[in-house]
Amino acid sequence: xxxVTQSSRYLVxxxxxxxxxxxxxxxxxxxxFWYRQDPGLGLRLIYFSYDVKMKEKGDIPEGYSVSREKKExxxxxxxxxxxxxxxxxxxxxxxxxxxxxxxxFGPGTRLTVx
Amino acid sequence: GENVEQHPSxxxxxxxxxxxxxxxxxxxxxNYFPWYKxxxxxxxxxxxDIRSNVGEKKDQRIAVTLNKTAKHFSLHxxxxxxxxxxxxxxxxxxxxxxxxxxKGTTLSVSS
Numbered sequence: 001x002x003x004v005t006q007s008s009r010y011l012v013x014x015x016x017x018x019x020x021x022x023x024x025x026x027x028x029x030x031x032x033f034w035y036r037q038d039p040g041l042g043l044r045l046i047y048f049s050y051d052v053k054m055k056e057k058g059d060i061p062e063g064y065s066v067s068r069e070k071k072e073x074x075x076x077x078x079x080x081x082x083x084x085x086x087x088x089x090x091x092x093x094x095x096x097x098x099x100x101x102x103x104x105f106g107p108g109t110r111l112t113v114x
Numbered sequence: 115g116e117n118v119e120q121h122p123s124x125x126x127x128x129x130x131x132x133x134x135x136x137x138x139x140x141x142x143x144x145n146y147f148p149w150y151k152x153x154x155x156x157x158x159x160x161x162x163d164i165r166s167n168v169g170e171k172k173d174q175r176i177a178v179t180l181n182k183t184a185k186h187f188s189l190h191x192x193x194x195x196x197x198x199x200x201x202x203x204x205x206x207x208x209x210x211x212x213x214x215x216x217k218g219t220t221l222s223v224s225s
Contacts, residue, residue, distance in 0.1 A: 033212060042215050042216055042218045043158070043203060044215075090158070102163070103160070105159070106157065
């Protein structure tokens with residue numbers, strides 16, 4: 001059974017703080033993704049990674065960076081948190097096997113920036 | 115990039131009725147068409163998917179139909195039940211690319 005975990009379910013940070021969101025998967029998946037989810041806007045892709053030390057920008061990368069030092073771990077970094085980054089953040093992972101495969105999501109981190 | 119639209123954005127049905135959600139996309143290279151379901155407070159989960167060499171796929175009460183020429187695919191739920199109440203997302207994409215999700219359709223099934 002695939003397991004994707006995220007470091008926190010709820011997080012409250014102050015404007016200007018550096019924020020780290022951690023995601024770990026235990027199924028040796030090559031692909032990992034970070035999305036943010038806001039009411040009425042669906043799931044928007046922030047960054048993704050196809051391999052260790054590799055990253056690609058998604059649709060809304062501004063204000064975010066990522067790190068993938070190990071295959072199982074994908075971190076999302078908010079360099080200087082702002083109130084418009086208050087959101088639900090979802091991590092996901094998937095296999096690479098002759099095309100797209102099911103993405104497995106973590107439980108999400110609800111981040112509030114005050 | 116892919117432009118994805120879902121219709122309707124909200125849908126209310128009576129238990130036992132059918133529900134249909136449509137997803138239109140712009141990239142003719144898309145060849146994988148999944149639907150995800152997200153119940154309140156839970157993570158999205160894949161419920162059904164179809165590839166471009168297939169026109170229709172069924173799994174018990176849910177089905178997906180694909181019209182590649184018109185660039186749309188639809189989720190069909192028959193005999194709806196209260197537990198079908200959720201937000202449904204489509205995510206058409208091509209092999210090797212990240213899923214880009216539609217904005218979602220909120221389905222409410224009342225008993």
